[in-house]
Amino acid sequence: MSTITETTPAAAESVAAAEQQWHRPTYWPFVLPALIVVLAVIVFPWLFTIWMSFNEWKVGSPTTFVGFANYLRLPNDPRFVEAVGHTIFYTALSVILPLIFGTLAAVVFHQRFAGRGFLRGVFIMPMMATPVAIALVWTMMFHPQLGVLNYLLSVVGLPPQLWVFDPATVIPSLVLVETWQWTPLVMLIVLGGLAAIPTEPYESAEIDGAGFWQMFRYITLPLIMPFLFIAGMIRMIDAVKSFDIIFAITQGGPGSASETINLYLYSVAFVYYDLGYGSAIAVVFFFLIVLLAAVLLYLRKRMLWTEIGGGA
Amino acid sequence: MSPRQLLGRIGLWFSVFVIVSPAILFFLWMISLSLKYEIDNAAYPPVFIPEQFAWKNYADVLASNRFLTYFVNSLIVTGGATLLAMLVGVPAGYGIARMAAHKSAIVILIARITPGLSYLIPLFLLFQWLGLLGTLVPQIIIHLVVTVPIVIWIMIGYFETTPLELEEAARIDGATRWQVFRHVALPIARPGLAVAFILAVIFSWNNFVFGIVLAGRETRTLPVAVYNMISFDQLSWGPLAAAALLVTLPVLLLTVFAQRQIVAGLTAGAVKGG
Numbered sequence: 398m399s400t401i402t403e404t405t406p407a408a409a410e411s412v413a414a415a416e417q418q419w420h421r422p423t424y425w426p427f428v429l430p431a432l433i434v435v436l437a438v439i440v441f442p443w444l445f446t447i448w449m450s451f452n453e454w455k456v457g458s459p460t461t462f463v464g465f466a467n468y469l470r471l472p473n474d475p476r477f478v479e480a481v482g483h484t485i486f487y488t489a490l491s492v493i494l495p496l497i498f499g500t501l502a503a504v505v506f507h508q509r510f511a512g513r514g515f516l517r518g519v520f521i522m523p524m525m526a527t528p529v530a531i532a533l534v535w536t537m538m539f540h541p542q543l544g545v546l547n548y549l550l551s552v553v554g555l556p557p558q559l560w561v562f563d564p565a566t567v568i569p570s571l572v573l574v575e576t577w578q579w580t581p582l583v584m585l586i587v588l589g590g591l592a593a594i595p596t597e598p599y600e601s602a603e604i605d606g607a608g609f610w611q612m613f614r615y616i617t618l619p620l621i622m623p624f625l626f627i628a629g630m631i632r633m634i635d636a637v638k639s640f641d642i643i644f645a646i647t648q649g650g651p652g653s654a655s656e657t658i659n660l661y662l663y664s665v666a667f668v669y670y671d672l673g674y675g676s677a678i679a680v681v682f683f684f685l686i687v688l689l690a691a692v693l694l695y696l697r698k699r700m701l702w703t704e705i706g707g708g709a
Numbered sequence: 710m711s712p713r714q715l716l717g718r719i720g721l722w723f724s725v726f727v728i729v730s731p732a733i734l735f736f737l738w739m740i741s742l743s744l745k746y747e748i749d750n751a752a753y754p755p756v757f758i759p760e761q762f763a764w765k766n767y768a769d770v771l772a773s774n775r776f777l778t779y780f781v782n783s784l785i786v787t788g789g790a791t792l793l794a795m796l797v798g799v800p801a802g803y804g805i806a807r808m809a810a811h812k813s814a815i816v817i818l819i820a821r822i823t824p825g826l827s828y829l830i831p832l833f834l835l836f837q838w839l840g841l842l843g844t845l846v847p848q849i850i851i852h853l854v855v856t857v858p859i860v861i862w863i864m865i866g867y868f869e870t871t872p873l874e875l876e877e878a879a880r881i882d883g884a885t886r887w888q889v890f891r892h893v894a895l896p897i898a899r900p901g902l903a904v905a906f907i908l909a910v911i912f913s914w915n916n917f918v919f920g921i922v923l924a925g926r927e928t929r930t931l932p933v934a935v936y937n938m939i940s941f942d943q944l945s946w947g948p949l950a951a952a953a954l955l956v957t958l959p960v961l962l963l964t965v966f967a968q969r970q971i972v973a974g975l976t977a978g979a980v981k982g983g
Contacts, residue, residue, distance in 0.1 A: 423886055424804040424807050424808045424886070426804075426887075427804030427886075428800070428805060428808075431797040432801070433797075435820075435857065438854050439819070439823075439854060439858075442827070442828045442831040443823070443827075445835075449830065501728070502728045505724045505725055506728075508721055515968075516729050517972070518964060518965045520732055521971065522732050523731075523735070525915075525960055525961070525963075525971065526915075527915045527917075527932055527956050527957040527960055528917060528932075529932040529933075530932070530935060530953035530957040531957070533935060533936075533949060533953045536939070537946055537950070542753075543753065543755075545738060548753070548754055586976060588976075589976045638825070640918050641918065644917075644918075644921075645917070659824055662826050662827075663826055666829070676831075679830065682827070683822070683824070687822065
């Protein structure tokens with residue numbers, strides 16, 4: 398923001414204001430090429446998707462305007478309703494687990510130790526690695542007979558699991574991959590929050606004889622709350638949209654036990670080529686994400702007002 | 710060092726070990742799978758280090774000339790999408806930062822929230838209508854959905870923090886806006902350029918969803934090619950794991966060597982993203 402104007406004397410202020418005015422048009426050539434690209438590949442697809450969602454639009458047959466018919470199909474489509482349930486279950490787990498593990502990891506990485514930079518690089522490898530490539534290795538690890546996971550379970554005396562091959566365990570198994578993959582992002586965000594905490598509260602708490610856990614519970618946790626919210630929000634947006642891992646490991650199966658909205662959208666649009674209905678799903682899906690983000694933001698605001706007092 | 714401090718150190722190293730081991734063990738297992746013959750990969754209990762390394766798995770993958778084609782495809786798509794994004798995104802980030810046009814960032818947020826698949830439906834029809842399917846052009850264009858927002862987002866952040874004094878001095882000396890950007894702002898923002906470039910490359914390289922819809926047999930990128938190996942061509946684990954490792958190796962190397970830039974870029978984007 399233009400904070401310069403607040404600190405300079407009045408005379409300079411008017412110059413700066415004139416300057417601001419004069420800046421605006423002259424920077425347009427810098428932005429124009431990107432604007433054209435954004436209009437072409439982001440805005441145009443959006444408008445076109447909304448238009449298509451009001452049409453019966455199948456590849457190879459004529460298009461007819463059907464109004465809200467595609468949207469009215471949604472609540473009566475059992476596969477879509479089921480996919481919404483799977484998405485909520487998958488997302489809830491994929492937000493909560495990385496938040497817990499990522500916070501713990503951030504507390505550890507906040508300490509000083511030899512090789513911290515390198516180990517942090519290793520720790521973030523799961524989220525940078527090509528998702529399809531790691532999905533393939535996880536698929537091998539999940540194999541009920543030959544997979545290494547069942548062997549590890551047998552070592553600690555637990556019964557073997559069917560993992561992604563059983564409708565009852567497929568979503569938790571996929572969440573295991575998602576958690577392994579995205580805990581590092583939460584760690585990085587929370588680590589940024591920890592770096593911003595002053596040391597004084599800890600010093601006085603130590604004098605008062607507070608233990609590590611008490612300091613974490615009553616000093617660290619409240620202070621990193623805003624960062625946890627941001628991490629939770631990003632995680633939510635990404636988990637709802639999760640595609641690569643699910644598609645490469647189960648393709649929504651067994652049956653449709655792990656079919657989330659995004660996977661169903663893929664099937665409708667690019668397996669059945671029902672593009673009008675697919676567009677309606679895409680539009681509803683987008684607003685669902687926005688709605689979830691808005692609810693989280695609202696909760697955050699309420700929490701700030703009631704607990705911290707509007708500050709932070 | 711007092712016993713209590715020592716205990717603290719041991720506790721810390723134990724926690725570090727616990728936290729990093731899922732990542733390390735996974736990638737070690739991936740390497741192990743890729744270096745074993747079928748008989749070792751099917752053994753129970755599993756073999757971690759085989760008596761004989763199956764370097765042949767890598768030789769097989771590299772020798773198949775289609776792998777080379779897909780590698781070149783990936784290079785062209787990622788390279789094209791990243792360079793185009795830098796070309797339009799860096800000046801745009803500069804312009805937005807200097808105009809303080811923060812509202813325009815909403816478009817980028819929307820791009821971040823939108824599922825990739827929803828771009829695919831209209832663009833798929835558009836490419837079909839233009840007769841571009843079957844070439845690499847549609848994939849380069851659609852990867853801009855990923856790369857352009859990253860570059861703009863990161864460059865706004867960088868140009869907002871670079872000092873204005875130098876730019877103003879240059880303007881007083883009679884430099885045009887473009888010259889100021891080219892010779893003053895751009896060199897200062899070089900670390901930002903590196904961050905934007907690296908992240909754009911990684912996310913474009915890793916992208917899978919655009920390829921499965923738009924790529925034909927000859928225009929697959931590596932992630933799509935690996936996925937097709939699972940479903941159609943290959944059933945033995947060794948060569949599959951070797952291929953998976955080769956696909957993700959460039960990204961993993963980049964992560965370890967450029968972790969400082971990656972961390973800077975991701976946290977900037979993330980924290981600002983809230």
